[in-house]
Amino acid sequence: MKRLLIVAHAPSPNTRRLAEAVLRGARHPDVTEVEAEWIAPLEAGADDVLAADAVVLGTPENLGYMSGALKDFFDRIYYECIDHTEALPYALYVRAGRDGTGTQRAVASITTGLRWKAVCDPLICRGAFDDAFETQCEELGLTLAAGLEAGIF
Template identity: 65%
Template sequence: MKRLLIVAHAPSPNTLRLRDAVKDGACHEDIEAVEVVVKAPLEAGPDDILNCDAIILGTTENLGYMSGALKDFFDRSYYPCLELTQGLPFTYYIRAGHDGTGTNRAIESITTGLRWKLIQEPLICRGEYRDEFEEQCRELGMYVAASLDAGLL
């Protein structure tokens, strides 16, 4: 059994719908050998990363940066995971009220330092909230979980 960790900051009803869509996609009925663990960034830590086979991160764009909660997750996890999780398959999504550029750059910088392996281009849900964001997040979760299930990751 593979483990997919979803660490997502979901402070509003819309961001909660996005996180739940990622989880729903990852838990698709055709995916059999993947355990999905969902945690808020302030509840997750190095042990969760060390015990997963892939990770999906989710954050809001806050003042052109990732959420403080996701930054705290990275602050607590970076050094304990630095040498032990190189090559960890990951991707992420950003709920961006503007363009998501600063948030994307910050996550890229940290995960490059960790030497994690980006397996899917980040999903940046820009501008006014649209229902299609939920389907995009569902597909993101399904893609990662199906790749784990098929032994591609």
């Protein structure tokens, strides 16, 4: 059994919907060899990352940057993981009221330092909340889980 870790900050009902959608997609009934778990960034630690075969990161855009909770997660896991998670497949989604590019760049900078491997383009859910964001996040979770199960990642 492979493990997909979802580390997503969900401080609002809408960001919670997105994290739950990623988890729902990752737990699609057609994917039987992947276990998916969502852990809030302030609760996730290095042991969770070290046990994962892939990671989905989720964050709202806060002042053009990732949430403080996701940054705290990276601060706490960075040195314990840097020599043990090279090429760890990951994906990112951002709930952005504006453009999300600063958030995307900040996460890319840290994941590049960790030497993780982005396996798809970041999903940036821009502007006013749209129910389509939920569908996109569900597809993201399914894509990561199915790719992990198939050995693509």
